Amino acid sequence: MVTLGDYLVVSGMLFTIGFAGVMVRRNIIIILMALELMLNAANLSLVAFSRFHVDPSGAPNYNAQVFVFFVITVAAAEVAVGLAIVVALFRLRQTIHVEDITSLKF
Amino acid sequence: MLVFGAAVVINRSPVASALSLVVSFLALAALFMSLDAYFIGVIQVLVYAGAIMVLFLFIIMLLDLRAEKLRKINWIASAGGVAVALALIIQIFSVVGRFQAAKQSFPPLARSTSDDVHRIGLLLFDNYNLPFQIIGVLILVATIGAVMLSRRETR
Numbered sequence: 001m002v003t004l005g006d007y008l009v010v011s012g013m014l015f016t017i018g019f020a021g022v023m024v025r026r027n028i029i030i031i032l033m034a035l036e037l038m039l040n041a042a043n044l045s046l047v048a049f050s051r052f053h054v055d056p057s058g059a060p061n062y063n064a065q066v067f068v069f070f071v072i073t074v075a076a077a078e079v080a081v082g083l084a085i086v087v088a089l090f091r092l093r094q095t096i097h098v099e100d101i102t103s104l105k106f
Numbered sequence: 107m108l109v110f111g112a113a114v115v116i117n118r119s120p121v122a123s124a125l126s127l128v129v130s131f132l133a134l135a136a137l138f139m140s141l142d143a144y145f146i147g148v149i150q151v152l153v154y155a156g157a158i159m160v161l162f163l164f165i166i167m168l169l170d171l172r173a174e175k176l177r178k179i180n181w182i183a184s185a186g187g188v189a190v191a192l193a194l195i196i197q198i199f200s201v202v203g204r205f206q207a208a209k210q211s212f213p214p215l216a217r218s219t220s221d222d223v224h225r226i227g228l229l230l231f232d233n234y235n236l237p238f239q240i241i242g243v244l245i246l247v248a249t250i251g252a253v254m255l256s257r258r259e260t261r
Binding site (some may be wrong): 001002003004005006007009010012013014015016017018019020021023024025026027029030032033034036037040043044047048050052054057058059060062065066068069070072073074075077080081083084085086087089090096099106 | 141155199222
């Protein structure tokens with residue numbers, strides 16, 4: 001039988017892959033993709049808990065799914081603004097490598 | 107799904123990364139469907155695999171990025187990142203292993219979830235009306251922000 005723990009472990013591994021991507025990669029676009037992976041990992045565990053908490057009428061807990069809907073919306077807005085910033089930055093500096101952008105470094 | 111998730115991080119070429127991300131999101135949508143969350147699965151395919159990935163690919167093509175040159179990899183930073191990630195996964199395993207409810211399988215559903223669009227919609231406009239409107243304003247602000255950022259300076 002598939003247990004709740006299986007889904008939580010998969011979600012945790014997906015989050016870790018995204019986290020490692022943010023830490024290791026130096027390309028801003030790849031970093032944004034890894035951020036998406038982390039948001040999706042959170043969504044997966046929310047949906048797993050939603051399915052796990054069956055209410056008395058026999059339906060899954062839909063509050064979590066509404067929350068996942070909000071997370072997806074915010075992620076879409078974040079990607080739109082993030083990629084616009086990347087394009088503006090590329091126009092200014094001709095690079096998207098984070099180690100070349102150190103103007104704010106003290 | 108995890109294999110393609112890892113491919114996103116490992117691939118050197120941004121286009122290959124983006125395509126692996128699409129496959130990973132589609133597999134994730136299948137997982138949502140296996141959890142009886144059909145609406146979320148469909149939204150995942152439409153919004154992520156459709157809209158967001160097209161945006162990513164479009165930007166990659168627009169910026170005409172070559173595969174990353176073989177830069178000198180900063181081994182200390184990479185090793186640090188992998189070490190922190192390993193610590194995180196060990197933490198997650200130990201927490202899930204100690205969590206009693208995680209050992210139970212999912213309880214059966216008494217009713218079909220094929221009407222979940224209806225249920226989620228009711229909940230969205232009923233209990234979560236204010237957050238829903240705030241999300242609308244957020245999307246408006248994001249749209250205006252993206253247009254402002256990508257506008258050429260005309261002065």
